[in-house]
Amino acid sequence: MSRRSFHRAPESERRHDLIEATLDCIAEGGLEGATVRQIAIKAGVTAGLIRHYFTSKEHILQEAYRVVIARLTEKAGRVTGDPQERLRAFIIINLTEPVANSRSLSLWASFISRVSVDAELAAIHREGYLNFRDALEELLSEFLAAKGQDASPGRCRALAIAINGLLDGLWLEGCLAGELFEESELVSIALASIEALIGVPIGSPDTDQ
Amino acid sequence: MSRRSFHRAPESERRHDLIEATLDCIAEGGLEGATVRQIAIKAGVTAGLIRHYFTSKEHILQEAYRVVIARLTEKAGRVTGDPQERLRAFIIINLTEPVANSRSLSLWASFISRVSVDAELAAIHREGYLNFRDALEELLSEFLAAKGQDASPGRCRALAIAINGLLDGLWLEGCLAGELFEESELVSIALASIEALIGVPIGSPDTDQ
């Protein structure tokens, strides 16, 4: 009786694969679907290996959550151009693939439901949330200043909270029931709504009537 | 060796208690914390009784989700007064206790993460979501008509999607990190934002400056 042959992978690659497998399991079956054995099967290894890289199941879940948050926020943090282009890109990125899809929501909701239980997850969550809102607040501040508008901290804060809420809510609606909306309907509604909130057009020059 | 003495409860009361115990378990420990044994302990009965009232664990979870959705939407469905008062009350109700608190979010997120897995939960979810958005759309339609504004179906739909998103998003922010906001700050932001979206004041007469 011989053993399976196997491949000895570099640590970073193996850790990445295991986290990826974890996310696949969660997306398909929720946190309950992410058992150590199922993750191992998905990654094409045996269950014992997971404990070689992660001290516990909680640990791998925390690392996986870090990846989820990074994916939800990294693209929006790398927008370029003038303030108007950056704000516009920020809005669009958060309401289109790959940020907005049912898999993202499934992963996000699975972890959110554990944030109130696991203190370490709560810390990871808080950091990601504040980063996101701060990024939006700064975008707004620069945009308002560029347009010669009131860019006082109080107004930026209130606008950031409102727009952040709007984006979160539309993201949620789109992820939960994308088929209820026309192609890019949510993006149009978001752009029009945010224009109304700020009181300044943000449409790109050529599509702005 | 004698048995525990027990109380024979009416069916509706017992079912209610078991569902309530289920929600407590989920709020405290997520779906994973809601085991048949844990629910029984919380309800002060033994595990076997749960199977006497519910055909399976899936079944009691579905019934529990119905209760969660009902609580999130029932109050907003019973607003009274003229269109402006109703719209205003609708907004406030959805952003204050008992709709907006961390327990509500914890329950909501736990179930949302299973909506994509369990078809029955998905049906329950969809019904609740559409009811909510339709109620908002009708409120808007009546409000706009009363104000002599454009109340065309297209505009009402777009406004309902935007405002629904905004309310969802602010609800989420408030539930997730209520301590980051001043007292009633979210309600103020919501009212001001929705006024900007609609283009008509909705503040109550005495607080409307």
Next chain:
DNA sequence: GGCGTAATTGTTCAAGCGTATAATAACCGC
């Protein structure tokens, strides 16, 4: 090209899971 290291496997363990079922105690009609 043989050796040492450690990544990976395979197996085992106790605990907890959802479910099934027989025994029992509470309540209702008479």
Next chain:
DNA sequence: GCGGTTATTATACGCTTGAACAATTACGCC
């Protein structure tokens, strides 16, 4: 009060879980 009905308890079963650990294999190094 008594007997029948059934809500409720108590126990058991088979399975899966996270974890632990010894055996084994792949690979870097000299």
